[in-house]
Amino acid sequence: MDTTFATRGLDDRIYDSIVIGAGPGGLQAAIYLGRYNRDVLLIDRGGGRTSHAHFIENVLTHRLISGMEIIRRGLEQATNFNVQIKTDRVTKIEKDGGLFTVFTAASAYRARTVIVSTGVSDVFPPIEHLHRFLGTSYFTCIDCDGYRTTGKKLVVTGNSLNAVNLALAMKQMFTKDTTFIPYELSLQPSSSEVLADEGIPVVPGKPVRIIGAKVMEGLELEDGTRIACEAVMASFGIRLNDDFLSGLSLKKDAGNAHYVTSSVYESSLRGLYIVGPLNTGQDQVVIAAGEGATAAIDINKQLLEEKEGRGEICSLAEHP
Ligand SMILES: Cc1cc2nc3c(=O)[nH]c(=O)nc-3n(C[C@H](O)[C@H](O)[C@H](O)COP(=O)(O)OP(=O)(O)OC[C@H]3O[C@@H](n4cnc5c(N)ncnc54)[C@H](O)[C@@H]3O)c2cc1C
Structure with a gap:
């Protein structure tokens, strides 16, 4: 046994896998590994993106569930399969x-394999009361919450060309009543033209405050102008929660935006898996x-191969 860890008062156990991040990706992976009777440690700092999602309607079998409830149930399920959890x-x-x-x-903790599922964080502009409405009427994801704006009086805002495309998509799919506010963004003539062609009014200015106590009533711009709206769809980008990976020189895509992984989400470093928005x-x-499930199944296969000291064994899920 390596005594260095024990003498430093650290956990001297060697886990089969350490899962970092208790969102849907990490929780699902931990549950699979727990059900293989593997020694699993799940580490999460709390307060991830899923905790901001109040209304999730696109998960099979759940008509409506909150992100906090998914996490609560996931942690309970993982604990039932003996996954160790640390905050x-x-x-x-x-x-x-x-x-x-x-x-x-x-x-410090040691493991044969690691699954990174730490997700991304939204970039938020300095708009007063934004967090009061985040996930209920201030939205940042068309796939998640576009549908919730159906038929509503909507403002789309953002600081890149993505925001223009977002406004066009929102109008096409969800609400004819879409206004665009370019946030510190000079619109190219081609963008102005296409927005005009689609009948989307453009209001220049910078939103500084959301108006409304419980229900969103509008946006106040820097010059005091008030734009009435029931919902905001915003595009200010995201950043990866990956600062702790910087020492590993992992392979990223050409734009340096995402990690390159195999089809089973193993990164360029053997044994380290990356799931969720960090890769896709x-x-x-x-x-x-x-x-998370795919990575866990592959890790289990790797652990079986290591233990047996054999080469590749066929997938346990394969049927003749
Ligand atoms: C407002 C809103 C609405 C949404 N609505 C939907 C929806 O309707 N449908 C849908 O499918 N998805 C929705 N999402 C997205 C969804 O919640 C998740 O972001 C997505 O499922 C990705 O999950 P994940 O496990 O990859 O990451 P996350 O859920 O982001 O979990 C990552 C976890 O890792 C932790 N972490 C990060 N860094 C560290 C670190 N250094 N050490 C330890 N822990 C760390 C975080 O605290 C967090 O708990 C919504 C998101 C938001 C913000």
């Missing part, structure tokens, strides 16, 4: 001699969960 923030990962060490501010850019419950 902490991962700061660094190292790999040495086939073993990973996962560091948090106060501790798709930030959806069922997609993250499906990737």
